[in-house]
Amino acid sequence: MRSVYEAFLDSVGAAPGNAFLAVPPAPGRRYHPDGLELSYGEAHAAVEALKTAYGEAGYGPGHRVAVLLENRPDHFLHSLALNGLGVSVVPINPDYRDDEALYLLEHSEAALVVSVPERADDMRRVAAGRAMPLPVVEAGAAPGILAGLLPAAATPAGRAVPDLATEASLLYTSGTTGRPKGCILTNDYHLTAGRWYAGLGGLLTIRPGEDRIYNPLPIFHMNAGVVSFVCMLLTRNCLISPDRFHPATWWDDVAATGATIIHYLGVVPPMLLNQPPTRAERAHRVRVGLGAGVEPELHGAFEVRFGFPLVEVWGMTETGRIFADNHEPRQIDTRAFGRPHDDFQARVVDDSGQEAPAGEPGELLVRADADDPRRGFFAGYLKNEAATEEAWQGGWFHTGDIVRQGADGMLYFVDRKKNIIRRSGENIAAAEIEATLQAHDAVRQVAVIAAPDELREEEVMACIVPMAGETPDAALAERLFAWCVERLAYFKTPGWILFVETLPTTGTQKVQKTQIFPPGEDPRQRPGALDYRDRKRRRKRA
Template sequence: MPDRTIGRVLSDRARQTPDQPFLRFGDERLTFGDVEAWSAQVAARLAARGVRVGDRVGIMMPNGVEYVVSWLAVVRIGAIVVPVNTGYQERDLGFVLGDSGTRLVVTVAGHLPLLDRIWTECPGLEDCVAWDAGFRDEAAEGPRADPDPGVTPDSLAVLQYTSGTTGFPKGCMITHEGWLTVADRFAEAGQFSADDVAVIMTPFYYGDFGWNVILCLAVGMELVLLPRFSASGLWRSVRDAGGTFFYCLGTMPVLLQKQPEDPAIDRGHRVRWVSCSGIPADQHAELERRWGVPWREWYGTTEIGFVIAMPLADSHMTGSGSIGRMLPGYEGRLVDAAGQDVPRGEVGEFISRGPVNALGYWNNPEATVQWMRDGWAHTGDLMRQDADGYYYLVGRTKDMIRRGGENIAAGEVEAVLCEHPGVRNAACVSVPDPIRGEEVLAYIQPTGEAPDPERILDHCRQRLAAFKVPRYLAVVAEFPLTPSQRVEKHKLPRSVHGCYDATTRSSG
């Protein structure tokens, strides 16, 4: 449909299958008809409070049906959702609400004191409603709002603030069509039907929420909402819910694999396949053996959506470390710093052309120009491609360390470090050096007691070129992580004080 918007897709689905289950959260169950009616009432109340087309509305709430209804209500009347991390404190919250020009915040009572403290920093902020402090009753009364006829597929639906690893996040301007396109890709590749049941456990302020909801709207399938990710309880929850699909990312597969095996749970489920970003290559086959289903990589960014995926049928690639092939409708290239294509097998920055999620970055034209150049979206991700067209993620362009004239991809070194049984996670950063320009400082999070640093470095020496082996080694109990489970490297000290020095074989 050329005029598809999220509001119209919901209205069409509610008209076609009003009694079909849509949302399940604990004992609460809602049909498509229920959600259509409720979101229309909430939309009318937001409009009565002055929310208009193009206004930004923050949503700062825990996972639950109220979040879904609020999200759908905002986009229904042509306003723009600003998902807000519930872990934000004054500095981060003030930045996101101020940068976006948020007019109204939908929240819960527990966040009201924090919002009060940053109110003066956000001149555009005019109103705030809390579901558990009167808004639920307010929204249950009065008229319903139809989808705004002025909203088009190109209208902004969400300002998704990316979980920045180098400082404050950037607001990605995602359109209605952007969300619908991602859902279409998943629906086609996953061969979903109304008999499927998706399960979501990631925080709803993260981008996975949007495409999960719209995928279920588009297909007519049920979405089971979990309050949070629990390594010990996820598979039991999925089994009990009759789930057939879920998406996970970051350290989730590793944490799930560490749980005690239980055949009644591990093989007593209805799951057809699991989509994941960041499957550990050395554990991939074991994940599939234990749970008896395909685990498939899907690669994308907030800006471009998903563009690379491992086909369900390509079981021969399990454990290869590949993230898959280009999805239909997209083109991909690997280029060097000058924008020239690199030979097959060599590492280059991945750039993509095709339908994109985002129009650019809110209030940041300079970053938008750097991202979209000559019609190609520049991801900043370093990859290589094999002879059969499969892509392999290597690292980030901003994670390149320049040591004595040699370029080192931090991600490559981190992957080798994580292969050591004594290392749970690793992050490499550059530190200045008067002779080589930069040196490699590797932070490691051990699986137990801190391992012998020379054994860690010997492990690297056997697997990496000499210039890639870290000079400095430091141990941390935990890493600061973004919501998408990436290490916030800008929070790691760039000092070698107290670090192990491979040159002197001592800590200083």
């Protein structure tokens, strides 16, 4: 198979009546309030109609189409149709503010935007700010339908036949230099990721035609949008996509949709454990959960209460493949996440690049194998060859994660090396928030750090030196918080703001973040720290 589309056709031909995409019921939701389930055959009809429409409008190889289709089945239907034409899909985070979305549209050189109806005006406003005109079209009320005619492509499509090396999607991931980097993901990447998940075995054995994955994670991330989706497609199984994680209705949704596998992030287990016991929490068919970041002290309690194992994994957008602690005996009282494989090798190195002794922390480096290290990985960062080559120094991909490896090969997560804040599964670049705050005329200097958070793993904390003449009080904090709200996705805005007189710097005036607070001090407890966590909310949509 040369593409995800061809793999889809193979499954359609073999099992047209199997369930493919599902949405749990949610009274009052803007779309499919009673729920929805599409078979492979039904999805095929919708995909072919879309493929014809895009093809007749001139879209093909060399084009990218940006999509803001939230966690709806439309995302996958449009993606498959475009993949069949050799068009790359660029998912848009629905929580992006205008400036963030404009950057994505400009940097990706998207030829078209496809949006859910409720967000189309937002996208038109953003697209109007592009240097070159960019049309915006709406997805229809029914899956696989476009509202109105597609505008003709502004540039001619290439003539290449889509194959494994063809770019299938462009996913943006936070980097350490401010703006997100665009990860080029080929058909080979997508198919490798799906096959890898399907072949993990052990507790994560996938049963062809029998499994249904309930994945509440954002489709614009590789977990839901690539790994679980392509795995289900290849094994003729069903992917269930709620609009987002809802702890109060989680078990009702899981039971109603017949889920056999669930995906989670570290924030999910404690929130479910905090819910009052219900009959629904054991009236389900789930046999295993897959995710990352569950606190070891909660791992066993979750399994005992809800009746199935949680398998901890590790992966990145750039890798596609994942490590998994999926064979008994699992080490649930640690942060173990699996062992290297023949086709997904790992090294743990110290600061000098030498092998770290067993049990000692070091940076995790990964590759496919020595003969073809990048096989199945991302194809590179768009318009940033220097960053791509830096990440692949020495023929290994440098993950920026600090781990330790036991004598038996087991890998254990320790911390992140990069200047990244991990909040409820979102990787947030501190540099991007610093750049936003630094642009305010009341800010002289700023350092953004990760503050611990019992619920969300980490929270954004901004340590700010005000300009001379500015009063470092709650009124100034309000102005700066509002400034961020208008320019950043809600999860990136500071959850804590602390005014300081100075920030420690090196001789070259680089802020030394590790010296802002003494070792062991909780920065949240510093006098004057202002808590904005309850103010961080998604914008309400009409």
